[in-house]
Amino acid sequence: MxxxxxxxxxxxxxxxxxxxxxxxxxxxxxxxPKTTPLVENVLTSEEQSALTPDIVIKSFTEGNKRFMNNDITPRDYPAMVRKSTYNQYPKAIVLSCIDSRVPVENVLDEGIGDIFVARVAGNFANTDILGSMEYACKVAGSKLILVLGHEHCGAIKSAIDDVKLGNITHLLSNIKPAIDNLDDFDGEKSSKNEDYIHAVCEQNVINTIAEIRAKSPILKSMEENGEIKIVGAIYNMETGGVNIKY
Known part of the structure; x- marks a missing residue:
């Protein structure tokens, strides 16, 4: 070559x-793949004022669908922290159980500054919780109170079993009225019966809503005037779904 x-x-x-x-x-x-822009804005006073209770309910429903579809809004959390340093204008307050399997903000696809979250085992409303709700709605401008119960709740099971242990005994007494309301339940009334647990869970949410209206003239008046709504839901532990129906 x-x-x-x-x-x-x-x-x-x-x-x-x-x-x-x-x-x-x-x-x-x-x-x-193209990267989705991160959401970095937080609710403003003007945006909060434009909200209605029904708009907030719709946003919760849509956010929960995104959660179930593993399509949660991508957020720039450091930016949101900076933008919410001195002010907050949450759309709602959610009363939830302390259960670690119910991450409220994730379940509803809400970001920093979007919602107040009050948590207590059994999601009942005592004086401290009522005061927190009054602050959220009357002072901070929130439009909705959501009482969020959940399936397979340990506090509900313990109340059914009449557990006695330290301060837990008094805590569970707040759930007992829901059990008393179900005297005519058709089936085994034990913590081994999932249908009964679910029934007590639902009744506890209904009772809590009634307690809020009965023990907080401020919140009752706001609801009657259409400024807020007080609603309830059960979190489905198997699907991640939140059904706002009470």
Whole structure:
């Protein structure tokens, strides 16, 4: 083989190899998924004022659907922290159980500054919780109170079993009225009966809503005037769904 032919072959091979590498790089770039912009804004006073209770309920329902579909809103949390440093304008207050399997903000797909969350085992409303709700709605402008119970609740089971243990004894006494309301339950009344547990859980949410209205003239008046709504829901531990129906 002549030297000129040899050098020509080398050049062809180099050009071919280099071209393949460029094609691969172009292909790699074209296959890179587009990143979704992170949400960094927090609720403003104007946005909160424009909300109605029904709008908030709709946003919770839509947010929960995103949670169930593993499509939670991507957020820039450091930016949201900075923007909410000195003010907050939450749309609602949620009263939830302390259960670690019910991460309220995630379940409703809400970010920093979007909601107040009050938590106590058994999601009942005592004086401290009522005061917190009054602050959230009358002072801070929230439009909705959501009492969120959940299935397979340990506090409900313990109340059914009449557990006696330290301060837990007094805590569970707040759930006992829900049990008393179900005297006519058709079935086994024990913590081994999931249907009974669910019934007590629902009744406890209903009772808590009634307690809020009965023991807080401020919140009752706000609801009667259409400024807020007081509603209830049960979190489905199997699906992650929240059904606002009370």
């Amino acid at each position: 002549k030297k000129s032919s040899y050098y020509t072959l080398i050049i062809v091979l180099l050009v071919s190899t280099f071209g393949c590498q460029i094609d691969k790089q172009k292909s790699s770039k074209s296959e890179t």
